Amino acid sequence: MATGKRQSLGPADWTRAALDALARGGLAAVAVEPLAKELGTTKGSFYWHFADRNALLAATLKLWERRDTERVVASLDEAPDPLSRLRRLLHLAFSSVGDGEAETAGTVELALQASASQPLVAETLARVTKRRLEVLSALYVELGLAPARARDRALLAYTAYLGHAQIAHATPDLMPRGRAFTTHVDDVVKALVDVD
Amino acid sequence: MATGKRQSLGPADWTRAALDALARGGLAAVAVEPLAKELGTTKGSFYWHFADRNALLAATLKLWERRDTERVVASLDEAPDPLSRLRRLLHLAFSSVGDGEAETAGTVELALQASASQPLVAETLARVTKRRLEVLSALYVELGLAPARARDRALLAYTAYLGHAQIAHATPDLMPRGRAFTTHVDDVVKALVDVD
DNA sequence: CCTCCTCCATACGCCTCCGTATGGAGACTT
DNA sequence: AAGTCTCCATACGGAGGCGTATGGAGGAGG
Known part of the structure; x- marks a missing residue:
């Protein structure tokens, strides 16, 4: 009891x-x-x-x-078509990372990324990253890409997210603020969704 | 000696x-x-x-x-036209980060990124990042983009590079190897250079 | 040869953290 | 009421790092 x-x-x-x-x-x-x-x-x-x-x-x-x-x-539900889901997912991820001052999301991930020398950390990080990449990859496949290219694009999207979080955390002054931040995120999402 | x-x-x-x-x-x-x-x-x-x-x-x-x-x-010289320069720069940056095992480049940067709480580190990191972004931004401007959009694209390219280095360092197993790595880098460069 | 000045070795005290040992203070059982 | 079990406080020893103090070793200069 x-x-x-x-x-x-x-x-x-x-x-x-x-x-x-x-x-x-x-x-x-x-x-x-x-x-x-x-x-x-x-x-x-x-x-x-x-x-x-x-x-x-x-x-x-x-x-x-x-x-x-x-x-x-x-966050995988909501929105029926794959393009909307991908858009929504990326937009959420990139926006949550830290406009202005609120730096709540992703900080744990960055801390782990920094301490990947620890085997325990490396393992869990690998699992989580792998899962996220699979989710992204699946979305790109739904958009009509071949599996190999889908995985490449997924990796690009995720690395962009990681670096984005990195910059926002380490050198937030170099990250656009307010309206400029919004347009930047829009631009990024557009570039990542565009599969020519 | x-x-x-x-x-x-x-x-x-x-x-x-x-x-x-x-x-x-x-x-x-x-x-x-x-x-x-x-x-x-x-x-x-x-x-x-x-x-x-x-x-x-x-x-x-x-x-x-x-x-x-x-x-x-x-590395800014070589190649006359801006598109070649940008291509070359990105290709070099992404390739050097660590195919296979050689992880020589960028490790200092990652170490600093992880310790940005230290004021000294934050300052130098901000300076270096700022300079790199300016270089990238200038290249995109040369490609015909408006300054604001050029800066957005530069930031995207740099965040992608950062995350790329991050993954290669922390969870190298999730990074494609050998031939797949090359095609991935090609794909990434293509996506980052493409300014529709 | 003696002296001074540069460079380094050794030893010390302080701090922070890890992990262990041991002795309770309560609550719960009987 | 006495015993028992859970949970925590205190004290200890050890490791590793920082910074200081002090005493040389060894060459340069007189």
Whole structure:
């Protein structure tokens, strides 16, 4: 009977905090003692629920991957024709990355991308990226492209998204703002959808 | 040995080693004691030539930026017409990033991109990115695009390059190999050059 | 030869993080 | 009420990094 309102912490609290820290400060920020301080507790609590830091990392990555998968399949509906779906998907992805100041989306992904030397990170990143590429590729196939070319275009679209997120995060001053941002996204989507 | 005839180390040796370490292990690898061990010396040497770690970082970033600038202006010649130049530039950039195993180019850039929280890093990264975008933008203008659209296309090309490098570095298994890689790059260049 | 000045080695204190050991404070059972 | 189990606090040892202090080794100059 653990559900309900317990005042004591569970593993879920730690993974949630770790995911937050990961988004804010990268992989290095997923550290036991700082997280403990942030949660108002001590390491004693952590090492009760987890074997070591790596176990927390694994759980955190799992949580992120699960959320991401849900998000992907969720956004896959809406709009019947493939062209609209692709447009909508790209537009959402590129817009969410960060106009102005709100930089909520994609920061975890960038943090992981930066720490791909860690095997655990590399694995989950590979899985997620693979899945996204498959989704994109399928959409291009629906648009009438041959599988090989569809995969190329999917890769281009995804790399563009990645770099877009990268710029928006690292050097946001070089990203157009407000109206210019909107037109830029429109232009990008147009270029990526256009399959001559 | 190579440069002068001094067997004692100078600041240049440290910055070169630091740049290497930066490419290999990211910003965290630019650490005094590990570098000292690698150079076969101790911290005593380092703190004679530099005030602190931050000074080394500044010098290292400066070195990279200088090299990068030279590389950019050097690759800007060759080929008379703008379309050939753009093609050549993009092809070079995307190809150098890492077919197969050789991952020499762009790793420093990715390391910096990952550590943009550091103000020093953010500054130099912004300068370099800005300059590259200007070069690309100018090329698109030469191709006949209006300045605003040229800048959008330049940003798209650069973000695609960034993401391309990102994928090649973090999840190289998802990048086509050999012949497929070549055709992919061709396809990408074609899509980026095409300005309908 | 002696001295000074450059360059580096060694040793130290401080900090942050990891992981372990151990001793409770509560709650829950019997 | 006593025992037991869950969860956490505290204390400890170790590793690795930063920066400082201090003492040479060795050549340049007098």
